[in-house]
Amino acid sequence: MYSQGLIGADGRTVEDEEFLTRFQARIDDEQKIEPNDEMPEGYRRTLVRQIGQHAHSEIVGMLPEGNWVTRAPSLRRKASLLAKVQDEGGHGLYLYSAAETLGVSREQMTEELIDGTAKYSSIFNYPTLSWADIGTIGWLVDGAAIMNQIPLCRCSYGPYARAMIRICKEESFHQRQGYEIVMTLAQGSPAQKAMAQESLNRFWQPVLMMFGPPDGESRNTDQSVKWKIKRFTNDELRQKFVDATVPQAEYLGLTIPDPDLKWNEQRQGYDFGPIDWDEFWRVVKGNGPMNRERVAARRKAWDEGAWVREAALAHAAKRQAQAAE
Amino acid sequence: MSDDTRNQMPRNLMPLWEVFIRPRTGLAHSHVGSVHASDEVMAVQAARDVYTRRGEGVSIWVVPSASITASDPDQRDENFEPSASKAYRHPSFYDIPDDVGHM
Numbered sequence: 001m002y003s004q005g006l007i008g009a010d011g012r013t014v015e016d017e018e019f020l021t022r023f024q025a026r027i028d029d030e031q032k033i034e035p036n037d038e039m040p041e042g043y044r045r046t047l048v049r050q051i052g053q054h055a056h057s058e059i060v061g062m063l064p065e066g067n068w069v070t071r072a073p074s075l076r077r078k079a080s081l082l083a084k085v086q087d088e089g090g091h092g093l094y095l096y097s098a099a100e101t102l103g104v105s106r107e108q109m110t111e112e113l114i115d116g117t118a119k120y121s122s123i124f125n126y127p128t129l130s131w132a133d134i135g136t137i138g139w140l141v142d143g144a145a146i147m148n149q150i151p152l153c154r155c156s157y158g159p160y161a162r163a164m165i166r167i168c169k170e171e172s173f174h175q176r177q178g179y180e181i182v183m184t185l186a187q188g189s190p191a192q193k194a195m196a197q198e199s200l201n202r203f204w205q206p207v208l209m210m211f212g213p214p215d216g217e218s219r220n221t222d223q224s225v226k227w228k229i230k231r232f233t234n235d236e237l238r239q240k241f242v243d244a245t246v247p248q249a250e251y252l253g254l255t256i257p258d259p260d261l262k263w264n265e266q267r268q269g270y271d272f273g274p275i276d277w278d279e280f281w282r283v284v285k286g287n288g289p290m291n292r293e294r295v296a297a298r299r300k301a302w303d304e305g306a307w308v309r310e311a312a313l314a315h316a317a318k319r320q321a322q323a324a325e
Numbered sequence: 326m327s328d329d330t331r332n333q334m335p336r337n338l339m340p341l342w343e344v345f346i347r348p349r350t351g352l353a354h355s356h357v358g359s360v361h362a363s364d365e366v367m368a369v370q371a372a373r374d375v376y377t378r379r380g381e382g383v384s385i386w387v388v389p390s391a392s393i394t395a396s397d398p399d400q401r402d403e404n405f406e407p408s409a410s411k412a413y414r415h416p417s418f419y420d421i422p423d424d425v426g427h428m
Contacts, residue, residue, distance in 0.1 A: 036398040078420035097359045
């Protein structure tokens with residue numbers, strides 16, 4: 001999802017200069033590209049990859065949260081969490097639809113997810129160990145997602161941009177419900193506050209990794225920025241996120257787990273310490289704490305739902321045959 | 326999000342439906358997106374779940390995506406150029422003195 005969607009993207013393209021210049025002129029003119037318009041193969045391939053990964057992230061993102069639905073501490077929290085999880089499913093569907101306009105089928109994308117070849121955001125390969133994690137996910141994971149997704153509303157590919165507009169409208173509820181959960185814990189008993197702090201400690205670095213590798217190592221960024229698939233670099237978005245989040249943590253009386261974090265008056269932004277990129281690549285390559293469980297859960301859902309899909313199609317065929325008689 | 330590419334999908338897959346929603350009475354149904362569903366009953370149900378979670382509408386239409394015929398984007402210029410070159414089709418083409426009043 002988000003900036004990680006470009007990892008491994010292959011922006012190479014084979015069209016002649018004249019075609020590419022004409023296409024670039026449309027992009028530079030801020031014209032949206034629509035499904036039937038001619039487009040470079042590299043542009044199409046980059047989008048299929050990014051939108052597909054984004055869709056998978058929404059779907060897999062339901063799993064860590066679903067873990068707490070039955071154990072939410074009140075009916076109010078349970079109703080909110082269920083609505084949020086349902087939204088994530090909806091977001092996945094908007095995005096799969098957008099990817100399908102590029103000629104890839106839903107079944108193909110699903111198969112790539114459950115056979116482990118498709119990627120999704122590294123953040124969902126971390127477990128949700130406490131109720132506070134549900135708050136932290138809403139506040140920080142959805143907060144980081146919003147930071148990434150707002151510029152995507154102006155993405156040059158029309159169906160993706162339209163899906164992002166819908167998603168961004170709904171995402172704000174997610175972040176607020178998360179912050180409210182963390183706030184309640186932070187203002188509660190010492191044990192509750194400690195639970196919120198412990199959750200923040202575990203999630204802070206993985207959340208910063210959501211924006212993708214540092215600009216120096218992100219070789220796909222240049223072409224994607226030129227094609228206006230991406231509007232800001234990974235590091236720019238990460239910095240914006242840190243600057244927005246630190247005051248929110250201060251309000252809660254929680255400490256960002258980074259001894260190097262300090263305000264830089266000259267830059268008017270926060271300096272922050274190094275990120276463990278070795279851990280990031282381990283998780284991206286399939287060896288995070290939850291990678292195997294997440295893919296196994298999606299595969300189980302797909303396999304166990306097969307009879308429902310088959311029965312629905314058989315029922316439709318029977319009704320069609322009866323109507324024809 | 327109708328387009329030719331998707332209409333060419335193999336027949337054995339879950340059919341695709343385009344979803345149109347009327348935001349409130351007095352407004353036309355507008356295209357909002359698409360869903361996969363085995364038949365029209367399931368398609369309306371899925372469209373309700375996916376596209377109307379926050380009071381987005383009061384009525385849903387679903388149409389098989391394969392039933393939509395679209396104009397050819399390569400013929401965009403031939404099809405739509407006349408609307409740009411025929412300025413006399415627009416009221417601002419005609420000079421009416423201010424003294425005449427609003428017209």
